[in-house]
Amino acid sequence: MKIKEGFKLRTLLGEHIVTREGYDQVNFNKMISLNESAAYLWEAVAGRDFDVAELASLLVKEYGIEQELALHDAQAIADKWVEIGLVEG
Amino acid sequence: MKQVLVPNEQMLGEVSALLSEGRSVVFLAKGASMRPFIEGDADSVLLERRTPVQVGDIALAHLSGGNWVLHRVVSVCGNDVTLRGDGNLRGEEHCTAADIAGTVREIQKKSGRKIRCYSRCFRFRSRLWRLLPRLLRRVFLGIQRRLI
Numbered sequence: 001m002k003i004k005e006g007f008k009l010r011t012l013l014g015e016h017i018v019t020r021e022g023y024d025q026v027n028f029n030k031m032i033s034l035n036e037s038a039a040y041l042w043e044a045v046a047g048r049d050f051d052v053a054e055l056a057s058l059l060v061k062e063y064g065i066e067q068e069l070a071l072h073d074a075q076a077i078a079d080k081w082v083e084i085g086l087v088e089g
Numbered sequence: 090m091k092q093v094l095v096p097n098e099q100m101l102g103e104v105s106a107l108l109s110e111g112r113s114v115v116f117l118a119k120g121a122s123m124r125p126f127i128e129g130d131a132d133s134v135l136l137e138r139r140t141p142v143q144v145g146d147i148a149l150a151h152l153s154g155g156n157w158v159l160h161r162v163v164s165v166c167g168n169d170v171t172l173r174g175d176g177n178l179r180g181e182e183h184c185t186a187a188d189i190a191g192t193v194r195e196i197q198k199k200s201g202r203k204i205r206c207y208s209r210c211f212r213f214r215s216r217l218w219r220l221l222p223r224l225l226r227r228v229f230l231g232i233q234r235r236l237i
Contacts (some may be wrong), residue, residue, distance in 0.1 A: 003160035012103050026107050028100065029133055 001078065001089045002049050008040050009034065018042070018086065020077050032084065037063065038077055048087070101149065101157040102209040104136070105190035108149075113194065122174030123147065123159060125233055126215065131199040134159065136191040142170060145212050147193040150184045158182055159193070161215065175215070178223055178229055 016039035018032040055074035081087045104114050114136050120129040146162045160172035172182045196204040
């Protein structure tokens with residue numbers, strides 16, 4: 001899977017916010033807030049293909065958690081990103 | 090979907106920074122001071138940086154006291170700009186052209202209808218509203234308040 005074109009992670013209002021920036025327009029009514037670990041994953045895989053296993057290994061590397069828990073969390077976040085249309089493939 | 094309420098000062102500071110980068114910004118309008126054209130907590134506004142600011146523009150201004158207003162420009166005299174909310178029967182705000190972060194290009198009504206604010210038609214309607222006697226505006230605003 002891959003993060004769709006046009007979505008950008010930026011720090012706004014002290015939060016990690018994903019905005020859709022088509023036509024150079026920022027819509028404050030449609031913003032997606034990411035927590036710290038989701039923002040870390042986003043930055044690590046932005047602009048390239050990735051899979052759930054890679055997200056899990058990034059979580060293990062950054063936070064030193066068990067592989068099983070990392071896989072569970074990675075699957076959850078990938079499902080969420082697909083559900084709200086942030087990623088494709 | 091979670092709604093996050095952000096203090097005006099913080100959000101509009103970010104909006105201003107984005108506008109100065111040349112981006113346009115959409116956000117939900119607040120308050121009743123721009124009735125009958127903009128309904129707070131229902132309509133959204135699309136702003137962009139446009140210079141020079143002109144009489145009749147709806148401008149986002151950072152006032153010297155630190156407050157932000159989204160009001161109609163009623164006069165421009167050199168560098169001095171005077172604003173007034175369409176729904177305010179009295180009271181004006183004063184600032185300089187540099188305090189104007191951006192102007193409203195489009196009002197996005199809750200119904201989905203989009204109003205182009207630079208169009209002749211909208212400018213005419215706005216001018217007509219401002220020319221109405223204060224009593225008539227008061228009556229109209231009172232009726233609108235009861236209907237909403």
